[in-house]
Amino acid sequence: MSLILSRNAPAPDDIYEAIIMMHEGLSDEESASVNARLILILANHIGDASTIREAAMIARGDRI
Amino acid sequence: MMHTDNIPVWKKFGYAPRKSKPRTETLETLIVGGGPIGLALALDLGRKGRDVVLLNALPFIARGSKAICFSKRSLEIYDRLGVGERLLNKGVIWEKGKVFWKGGAEPIYEFDLLPVKDQKFPAFINIQQYYVEEYLLDEIAKYPNIDIRWRHEAIGVARRSDGVLVEVETPDERYGIEARYLLACDGSKSPVRTMLGLDFAGRVFEDNFLIADVKVKAQRPAERWFHFDPPWPGASSLIHKQPDDVWRLDFQLGWNIDKKEAAKPENVEPFVRGLLGPDVAFEFEWLSVYTFQCRRMERFVHDRVIFAGDCAHLVSPFGARGCNGGMQDVDNLAWKLDRVLSGAAPASLLETYDSEAITVADVNILNSTRSTDFMTPKSNAASIFRNAVLELARNHDFARPFVNSGRLSQAVPYCNSPLSTPDEDAFDTGPAPGAPLIDAPLGGGQWLLSKFGEAFKLLSFEGGPSIPSDLPLVSIAPPHNLAFRRYGATGGEAFLIRPDQHVAARWKRPDAGKINAALKRAQGAGAST
Numbered sequence: 001m002s003l004i005l006s007r008n009a010p011a012p013d014d015i016y017e018a019i020i021m022m023h024e025g026l027s028d029e030e031s032a033s034v035n036a037r038l039i040l041i042l043a044n045h046i047g048d049a050s051t052i053r054e055a056a057m058i059a060r061g062d063r064i
Numbered sequence: 065m066m067h068t069d070n071i072p073v074w075k076k077f078g079y080a081p082r083k084s085k086p087r088t089e090t091l092e093t094l095i096v097g098g099g100p101i102g103l104a105l106a107l108d109l110g111r112k113g114r115d116v117v118l119l120n121a122l123p124f125i126a127r128g129s130k131a132i133c134f135s136k137r138s139l140e141i142y143d144r145l146g147v148g149e150r151l152l153n154k155g156v157i158w159e160k161g162k163v164f165w166k167g168g169a170e171p172i173y174e175f176d177l178l179p180v181k182d183q184k185f186p187a188f189i190n191i192q193q194y195y196v197e198e199y200l201l202d203e204i205a206k207y208p209n210i211d212i213r214w215r216h217e218a219i220g221v222a223r224r225s226d227g228v229l230v231e232v233e234t235p236d237e238r239y240g241i242e243a244r245y246l247l248a249c250d251g252s253k254s255p256v257r258t259m260l261g262l263d264f265a266g267r268v269f270e271d272n273f274l275i276a277d278v279k280v281k282a283q284r285p286a287e288r289w290f291h292f293d294p295p296w297p298g299a300s301s302l303i304h305k306q307p308d309d310v311w312r313l314d315f316q317l318g319w320n321i322d323k324k325e326a327a328k329p330e331n332v333e334p335f336v337r338g339l340l341g342p343d344v345a346f347e348f349e350w351l352s353v354y355t356f357q358c359r360r361m362e363r364f365v366h367d368r369v370i371f372a373g374d375c376a377h378l379v380s381p382f383g384a385r386g387c388n389g390g391m392q393d394v395d396n397l398a399w400k401l402d403r404v405l406s407g408a409a410p411a412s413l414l415e416t417y418d419s420e421a422i423t424v425a426d427v428n429i430l431n432s433t434r435s436t437d438f439m440t441p442k443s444n445a446a447s448i449f450r451n452a453v454l455e456l457a458r459n460h461d462f463a464r465p466f467v468n469s470g471r472l473s474q475a476v477p478y479c480n481s482p483l484s485t486p487d488e489d490a491f492d493t494g495p496a497p498g499a500p501l502i503d504a505p506l507g508g509g510q511w512l513l514s515k516f517g518e519a520f521k522l523l524s525f526e527g528g529p530s531i532p533s534d535l536p537l538v539s540i541a542p543p544h545n546l547a548f549r550r551y552g553a554t555g556g557e558a559f560l561i562r563p564d565q566h567v568a569a570r571w572k573r574p575d576a577g578k579i580n581a582a583l584k585r586a587q588g589a590g591a592s593t
Contacts, residue, residue, distance in 0.1 A: 032445075036452035044462045 003054040065121075065233055066217055072127035072350075074194035079123050079215040079235050087239055091117050092405060094230060094243035096218045096256050098122065100131065100193060101373030101390040102249035103200040107145050108398035110210035112518070114405060117241070119232060123215040125201070128350060130193040132304060132312055133384035136178065137475035137500060138391040139185040140565065144517040147199045148185065155189030156305045161288040163469050165454045167295040172457040173464040177472055182546060183503035184511040188472070190286075190306045193387070221246070221259045221369070228368050245401060246369045249390075252357075254375030262366065266359025267433070269380065271440040272317040274298070274353050276332050279310050280346035290469035292439075292454055296338020300439055302382070302469070303339060310349055313339060314381075316439065323353040356380035356436050358429045364393075365418040372397055377425035379432035382439065382470030389428045392475060393421050399518075399563035403587070413588030416483055424476040431471045438468035475500040478566060485560075485569035485582040494552040495559075495567045504547035506540070512547055516565045520583060524574075527555020532576040535560075535583070562586055 009015050022038065023031045043052050093109060095102045098120030106118045134142075134151065142148040159178045162171035177187035204210045219238075220231030228246040232239050248256035257264060286305045294301050298315035306312055315335045317326055325331055329348055336346060360377040364370060373390030397417050403409035441447040456463035477499035478484065484497035495502055501523075503513040515538045516523070522535045525548060531537065540547045542555070551557065558574035559567050560582050569582035 032448050033452055033455075036445075036449045037456055040449070040452055040456060040463060040466065041460075 003051050003058075005058075065235070068122055068124075071122065071124075074125040074127040075198055076124045077214045080213050081234065081236065082213075082239070085237065085239065089117075089239065089241050091115070091241055091243045093117070093245050093247065093401070094119070094228070094241055095247045095249055096230070097248065097250035097373075097375070098197070098212065098214075099249060099251060099373065100196045100200065100387055101394055102247070103197055103204065104141070104145060104391060104394045105247055105249060105372060105398060106210050106212070107200055107204050107207070108394055109402060110204065110207040111145065112398065112402040113209065114402055115209045115211075117211045117213060117243075119213050119216040119218055121215070121217040125194050125197045127194055128352075131196075131384075131387035132190045132192060132306055133188050133388070133472075134191060134196070135384060135388040135473045135475075136183065136185045136187050137473075138388045139189065140500075140503070140513055141391050141395045142196075143185070143514065144395075144565070145200070146203050147196075150199050151191060151196065152185065152189060154195055154307055155191035156286050156307055157186045157189050158286045158288060158305070159187040160285075161290065161469070161472070163457075163467050164289065164291045164294070165458070166293045167291070168458070172454060173467040173469075180502065180550070182505050184513060185503070188384070190304055190312070192306055192308075192310070195307070218250075218256060218259075221256055223260070223367055223369060226368070244368065244405070247397070247401075248369060248371045248375050249373050250375050252374040252378050254371070256369065257361065257371065257375050260366065260369065263362050264359050264378075265362070266357060266378065266429075269356035269358075269436050269440055270319045271436075272319065272321055272323060272326070272353050272355055273381075274315045274317055274326055274332065274335065274351070276313045276315070276336060276351050277306070277310055277349035278313060278336055278340075278346040279308070279349055280340060280344055281309055282311060282340060282344070284311075288472075291339075292469070294338070297335050300469075301335070301339055311340075315339075317353065321353075327351045327353045356432075356440075358433050358436070360422070360425050360429060363418055364421050364425075365414055370397065370401075370414065370417065372421070376421070377429065379428050380436050382435045383428075383432050383472055384470075385428040385432055385473045388473040389424060392424050393417075395564045396420055396424075400588070409588045416481065416588060420478045420481055420483075423478055423481075427476045428473070435468050435470045483562070483568060483586045483588065485578075485585055487570065489570070489572040491552040491557075491570065491572075494550060494570070497567050497569055499567055501559075501561065501565045501567065502550050504544065504550050506544050506547065512538075512540070513565060516561050518563050520563060520568075520586065521561045522579070523551075523559040523561055525551065525553035525555055525557045528573070529556065531558050531574055531579075533558075533574075533579050535579070560586060 093116050095118040106116045109116050139148050161175045163173040165172050217233050218230050219233045222229040227244045230241045289303045291301045300316040302314040304312040364376045372393035379385045400413045441450050453466045481498050522537050524539050526541045560569040562568050568586035
């Protein structure tokens, strides 16, 4: 499995909204925890370490 | 000489003077270090008929608390050496680990370390290292060709093109030993490594851990219980049952502490009472504070000086990969050195000890480093993720395997070994070339694994044409279905097994040409990568 970097989300506004809503009313500290849990949940959904490593490099802004 | 006054004694032997005292002795194999690795190596070589001298700087077995968790694979190796059953009878058998968080009564994660049942040995036993050393020494006493020299200390080492010159000091003399091979098994602070000026690169983790071995009559299960963020002092704690009502307690203390103060009994007491209960009656057996380190030498073979065990590679204790990792070194090295010394194999076979043992050390260091990074997060972000895993694990099964309180030692396969012949047939399951055999019952109290060791052998599964080979044959007949299943066999398969019980090659349709080519390769004759 390789990381999808082309357009893959038919409803991007819905996804963006879901992420922002997740943080509603949370302190910075709580938000950081919720972000971490979300990443772990999605990482398990993806289930493939190389895909996650690739995404992590792009998230950091590293060239691949 | 080494200062021994403050070292607690388990069993005293006393200084062993030499019977005759030439200024310089000439030997085949000299082992420096009398811990479980040095002793097991001496026994393994001695059983093969080699003359071995072992120097122990101490005149006794030390009592101090060291290794306690011995893995199935180590027990299989000890069984090959004749002490496996004695260890099993004395040790505390355990197979389950439980991880708790914030003092919760229910574990957030459980693991079974022996998913494949019906094997001669359990996943682990706990037993104090001094028993292992004592049992090895009792067995060694049966071999007049193994000479254990108590209170003989190596104080100088010089490498020669055809051997090693070692200067030895005892309470009443100094003498030299010229050995063809020097096997250094002298621990993490290895004097031999230091005297040769060799590297030992790696990482120190910024955390301190307190070990308290306490004697207490406690009714608790023989399981590995690990607590993250417990309600008692310490960032984490671990409890293990040992023989003789001794319990190993391990507490995570943090980085900026006064180590000497931390190890004082009055300061340890609140930890113990927190974990075991406020009214518990106990005695301290051993107290010490240590830091984690992961290190290894760049090479383990330096001409005629060969390193094994902690002197070659060091890991944190969570995962029991120290002594168990060292036992895999012993298993790997003894048959190779024996064959090189007898002339049956070229000296280049020892190069494969270097590459295979480094493969093992790197897997152990990787696992140990990851466990340590989970337990001692290096950054705020790492702490947030660790806590997120622990929180999710309470209610979500998917998160539980992310919890890392130590990944416990298993035999490491020799992937891509120059001694292995890659598969040309597809097997659904079973040990691939480089992996150790997996045990299976053969009826009448017999075990598959016990049939192997000491020599190259063929494991064959009946049901195909007869196998054309001069090698000793261990043939498995159809009623032993577990063995068939564990090796992915339907009948007619053959596995070439090394003297250390690792698979060198396997075939569904073996023939003489393939077997001979694989044997040559596994013996190091045509070792090419």
